[in-house]
Amino acid sequence: MAAALPTSLRPLHQSFSPKCPCLSHHSQLRPSSSSLRFRFAVRASSVIALEADLSTQQQTQDVETNLFACPVCYEPLIRKGPPGLNSPAIYRSAFKCKNCDKSYTSRDNFLDLTLISGLKEYTEVRPAMTELFRSRFVSFLYERGWRQNFNRSGFPGPDEEFVMAQEYLKPTQGGILVDVSCGSGLFSRKFAKSGTYSGVIALDYSENMLRQCHDFIKQDRSLSAANLALVRADVNRLPFASGSIDAVHAGAALHCWPSPSNAVAEISRILRSGGIFVGTTFLRYNASTPIIFRRPRQGVLQNFNYLTEDEIEDLFTSCGLINYTKYVQRSFIMFSAQKP
Numbered sequence: 466m467a468a469a470l471p472t473s474l475r476p477l478h479q480s481f482s483p484k485c486p487c488l489s490h491h492s493q494l495r496p497s498s499s500s501l502r503f504r505f506a507v508r509a510s511s512v513i514a515l516e517a518d519l520s521t522q523q524q525t526q527d528v529e530t531n532l533f534a535c536p537v538c539y540e541p542l543i544r545k546g547p548p549g550l551n552s553p554a555i556y557r558s559a560f561k562c563k564n565c566d567k568s569y570t571s572r573d574n575f576l577d578l579t580l581i582s583g584l585k586e587y588t589e590v591r592p593a594m595t596e597l598f599r600s601r602f603v604s605f606l607y608e609r610g611w612r613q614n615f616n617r618s619g620f621p622g623p624d625e626e627f628v629m630a631q632e633y634l635k636p637t638q639g640g641i642l643v644d645v646s647c648g649s650g651l652f653s654r655k656f657a658k659s660g661t662y663s664g665v666i667a668l669d670y671s672e673n674m675l676r677q678c679h680d681f682i683k684q685d686r687s688l689s690a691a692n693l694a695l696v697r698a699d700v701n702r703l704p705f706a707s708g709s710i711d712a713v714h715a716g717a718a719l720h721c722w723p724s725p726s727n728a729v730a731e732i733s734r735i736l737r738s739g740g741i742f743v744g745t746t747f748l749r750y751n752a753s754t755p756i757i758f759r760r761p762r763q764g765v766l767q768n769f770n771y772l773t774e775d776e777i778e779d780l781f782t783s784c785g786l787i788n789y790t791k792y793v794q795r796s797f798i799m800f801s802a803q804k805p
């Protein structure tokens with residue numbers, strides 16, 4: 466059977482030790498949900514007929530190994546190391562793109578899947594809204610007061626925002642959720658703890674935010690074995706194959722992205738059919754803001770991409786998302802949309 470598999474899948478079956486079963490019967494990543502089987506069909510539809518009678522465990526190995534894709538060419542990465550979506554397993558694994566002959570490894574407890582991962586000479590300075598959150602100081606302060614300030618603009622607060630997001634995401638339960646621009650993992654940890662998803666990926670561009678996230682996870686024993694992976698990536702270049710992800714959450718993030726249109730297009734690309742994107746941001750103004758207080762789109766000191774309600778809906782529609790809904794409270798907006 467293995468000989469009939471495409472070469473990109475073959476090493477996967479050969480590299481896992483039988484002593485290291487992919488997932489235990491108690492693992493949340495066991496393919497109890499139809500979505501995992503669906504994802505398998507999306508990634509390897511030509512393989513599925515050949516694989517139809519493979520054991521459930523083998524199918525899970527494929528799903529897991531192919532979850533991350535090369536940010537250069539979007540080909541699924543080959544993984545060598547212990548299986549599982551939890552941080553220790555990811556940390557001890559090596560990932561390689563056979564197409565680009567490029568390797569990706571973990572540093573400081575997160576897997577670096579940026580285009581600049583492992584580069585020695587080239588460094589990149591991103592726009593101010595991205596660089597601000599890379600600072601150690603801001604990353605440290607983020608959950609220690611910075612985020613609470615958002616309440617003054619109408620944000621209900623993380624507990625309530627989480628409950629609202631879960632409601633929108635209900636159709637994706639049991640699947641893989643990517644918490645894009647997770648910061649220090651405020652929501653990623655809640656999603657992982659909820660047990661609603663087979664796996665949660667906390668993804669951010671900021672190394673220091675991801676370090677904070679790792680520290681918070683270490684302090685919470687209930688998260689030690691959770692299927693919660695920490696990944697460094699750029700929202701403009703998400704390291705997942707097209708149509709492979711069930712749910713994307715992006716809390717208080719859209720206004721920080723260098724190009725909201727690139728980012729929403731990327732999110733739309735990685736979502737599977739029926740997948741859901743839910744997020745929040747600050748509005749540039751809302752219906753009750755007097756005209757004289759409405760901020761211009763771009764000012765001299767305007768580094769954030771604050772959009773209006775109509776601009777957000779327009780953007781989502783132009784990126785091919787449907788069933789757009791929103792909830793607005795002063796400058797706070799929670800939006801959701803679905804991949805057709």
Ligand SMILES: C[S@@+](CC[C@H](N)C(=O)[O-])C[C@H]1O[C@@H](n2cnc3c(N)ncnc32)[C@H](O)[C@@H]1O
Pocket residue numbers: 594595598599612645646647648649651652668669670671674698699700701715716717718721722723
């Ligand atoms: C205001 S924080 C939001 C954190 C968290 N999601 C929340 O709800 O509080 C915005 C995050 O966007 C991230 N970010 C900025 N530019 C990014 C990019 N190009 N790719 C991925 N994340 C980015 C920042 O590092 C920061 O952690």
